[in-house]
Amino acid sequence: CSLAIMVLVGHWVRVPLHGVGIKPETNGYPDGTNDTSKLFNWHPVLMTLGFVVFMAEALLSYQAPIIPGLPREVRKRIHLGCHLAATVCVFLGFVAVLQSHRLKLPDPMPDWYSPHSFLGLTAIALVGLQVLVGLYSYVWPRLGLSHRMALGPLHRFWGAAAWLAALGAVATGLQEKVTFMQMKTLTRKDLFGPAVRLPAVVLPLLVVLALLVLYHQ
Amino acid sequence: CSLAIMVLVGHWVRVPLHGVGIKPETNGYPDGTNDTSKLFNWHPVLMTLGFVVFMAEALLSYQAPIIPGLPREVRKRIHLGCHLAATVCVFLGFVAVLQSHRLKLPDPMPDWYSPHSFLGLTAIALVGLQVLVGLYSYVWPRLGLSHRMALGPLHRFWGAAAWLAALGAVATGLQEKVTFMQMKTLTRKDLFGPAVRLPAVVLPLLVVLALLVLYHQ
């Protein structure tokens, strides 16, 4: 289900959004405007990869229904590894959106204006805390067994909560971008084409993913 | 927390969105266009009232921290009453958005184009099923005790899931409407005014509400 969502979002970015790129493109207008949208496009790709693919795997790693007989040591490594991969994606995805605003010419775009950005920041803060507390308690310096056992339910509850907030950020982010496109470049017929339909299918799939992951907790 | 969100959304609809109304308003243009936005405005008000206020209370009613000593019979009534109130609000809120599209002149607006509408429909379907199964099993014709006990954990899990999907619909709906306004009538300075800031504060509050409600499950 993670992979299905990733394929849909990837296809959405590649075709209706015209793919990703690292550098702003000058579009040849004499007024010196440029186009940072391919840089922005890394943002949905990396956020989806981080939260929907890696973090979902991380949350499932202790209960993975796919490989039942895995020893607990290996599961711990998968949980940690997936979380670290997710953290890297989220960090880069965050840099991508900030830079796509900063590098915009002739004027930089403003930041932190949208409900999505407020929710995104909330999710990043919750996940960040969870990673810091997780590393501190379970990896280094590592708490004693009784403290770790007391932490278990709290770590689980806040972990699930942070991840759900992040899925909400994914949903609002897709909606925001779709409405931007709808108001700028789409015709009325395009409303029923892939630019809108791919994310429209992704949102219910996020619900299915949340159900599957939380059911296996 | 529910009430804080309701006040913020209510204020948002009343001031930057110019309030609610039942009838489309002709705006005096000779081409026969009209304005159904005050009819549309019932949609966010009723959806917030239904899902954020009544349904949150319904989910808390078995564990309500406010009134600890309540007998279980009374709690059942509160749970059922709040759910029925929520169902009425959601139904009317749904009619409001459909009618605001239908009654638009000179052409009706299209339906089901946005990711928000797909997610909204998913949430309505889940909640609707939950209400039907709930009424069938617990009220009429009412299952035997052993069946009801077996149903308990399922009812809880799907109830929480349906409600979280509905909160996602609230979040994407607010984001969609904000981006519509941003692209139509807002100036760059308005991005940091109440039309955008009120919903931007509501989204993190929805996360807080979800935490509070799920923590008390």
Ligand code: HEM
């Ligand atoms: C990199 C930092 C992290 C470390 C070292 C870590 C470590 C652990 C450990 C040792 C457990 C097993 C707890 C137990 O069974 O009592 C666990 C479980 C869990 N962790 Fe993490 N964690 C980290 C980050 C996160 C993050 C960021 C999230 C969510 C966003 C998360 C969500 C969970 C969940 C939901 C479980 C419960 C799994 C289950 O029982 O099925 N963790 N984590």
Ligand code: HEM
């Ligand atoms: C596929 C998913 C996503 C899409 C399409 C998307 C889309 C957008 C858009 C259009 C913006 C720029 C407008 C604005 O400032 O609000 C933005 C900014 C932002 N996004 Fe996303 N987003 C996605 C996922 C996420 C996720 C999962 C998070 C975090 C958990 C996130 C966090 C942010 C933040 C914090 C900003 C604000 C940056 C700033 O204002 O400088 N986004 N996103």
Ligand code: HEM
């Ligand atoms: C109107 C139809 C409904 C009826 C008659 C009903 C009935 C009940 C009953 C009898 C319980 C107690 C179960 C137990 O303790 O084993 C319960 C609990 C619960 N219901 Fe409903 N329910 C209905 C609709 C819903 C809906 C629509 C939702 C969510 C969207 C929901 C969510 C919950 C939750 C989360 C609990 C667990 C409460 C707790 O243990 O703290 N219910 N419901």
Ligand code: HEM
């Ligand atoms: C405050 C919260 C909300 C706001 C601001 C809002 C906003 C909107 C907007 C702008 C539309 C019209 C565009 C479209 O068709 O997508 C819409 C339609 C819709 N909304 Fe909401 N919404 C909110 C809450 C909800 C909730 C909680 C649900 C359901 C659980 C929901 C379900 C729907 C549905 C199903 C449509 C599609 C109707 C159609 O396409 O004919 N909305 N909403």
Ligand SMILES: O=C1O[C@H]([C@@H](O)CO)C(O)=C1O
């Ligand atoms: O249902 C809709 O609401 C907004 C807005 O115009 C209503 O005022 C819009 O564009 C829709 O399609």
